[in-house]
Amino acid sequence: MGADRSYAYGAAAGLLGDLLLGDPQRMHPVAAFGRAAGRAERVLWHDHRGWGALHTLVCAGGATALGALAVRAVSPRPVASAALTAAATWAVVGGTSLAREASAVGRALERGDLTAARARLPHLCGRDPEALDADAVARAVVESVAENTSDAVVGALVWGAVAGVPGLLGFRAVNTLDAMVGHKSPRLRRFGWASARLDDVAGWPGARLTAVLAALAGDDPRGAVRAWRADAHRHPSPNAGTVEAAFAGALGVRLGGTLSYGGRVEHRPVLNGTGRPVEVADIGRAVRLSRRVGLLALGVTVAGRLITRGRGR
DSSP states (O other), X not given: OOHHHXXXXXXXXXXXXXXXXXXXXXXXXXXXXXXXXXXXXXXXXXXXXXXHHHHHHHHHHXXXXXXXXXXXXXXXXXXXXXXXXXXXXXXXXXXXHHHHHXXXXXXXXXXXXXXXXXXXXXXXXXXOGGGOOHHHXXXXXXXXXXXXXXXXXXXXXXXXXXXXXXXXXXXXXXXXXXXXXXXXXXXXXXXXXXXXXXXXXXXXXXXHHHHHHHHHHSSOHHHHHHHHHHHGGGSSSTTHHHHHHHHHHHHTEEBOOEEEETTEEEEOOOBSTTSEEOXXXXXXXXXXXXXXXXXXXXXXXXXXXXXXXXXXX
C-alpha cells in the first residue's frame, strides 16, 4: 500500500469517525493546542505585529512540525501511516459537532424556546445572542454552518491532500489561532494580525471548493453561482463571504445584514438579496447541505491527491 493510498484510506476512516462519533469528549487535541497557544500568548504578547507573527510561527509551526515528526516515525509502515492520518483527520474535522450544535439550536427554535436557542448559539458563533429574535438566530446558525463547513471540514481536507498529516494539523492550528487572537479587539488588533492574515491565505482554497460543492449539491446551483459572483466580494471576509453567498444562493435564502459581536454592531452586506428570509426549517437544510459538501470534498481531495501524485511519478 503506497503512501497516497494510505492517506486516502486514512482520510476516509477519519471522516467516517467524525460522522459516527463526533469530536472527542475528553482530551480533545484542538483544545489542548488552544491551551498551549494561550500560554504562549501570555508569554509573547506585545502590542506589535512582529510579536504576533512570532506567536503564529511558534504555535502553527510547532503543530505542523509535530505532524511531520509523526509522519516520519510511521512512514515505513503503511497501516500505521493510514491510522495516523485517520486519527489526525478525526481530530481536526468538526462536521458532526457543527451539525449537532446547529440542530440543537434549531430544535429549541422549533419548540418556541428562544431563551434556550440564545443560550446555545455561542457554541456556534461569537454573536451577542440576547439582541437576536428567532429569525435572526436562525440566520446566524445558517451563516455559521456555511462558514464552518469550510473552516472545520473542507479546508482541512484540502490541506491534508496537499501536505498530509502536517497539512491537517497546520491548517487546524492556523484556524484556531485566528479564532483566538484574530479578531479586531483593541488588545489584539496588532498582535493578532499575522494569525488573521495567515488564516485568510490558508482558508482561500477550501472556501472556493466549498462554494463550488455547495453549488453542485444544493437545490439551486445557478442561484448559488449567481450569489457567489454578485455578492461574495462585498463581505469583509474574503473567505466567509464566498461560502455564505454560495450557501445563500443554494438554499434560496437571504443572509447578511446587521449583527453584533462583543457589543460592536456591524452592518454586513446582504447576500443573495433576491432570496427569502431565513426560517427555522432552513437550519436543517443547511446542515444537510453541509454534510453533502463534506463528503464530496473528501472524494474530490483524495482523487486530486491520487491523480496529481500519480502523474508526478
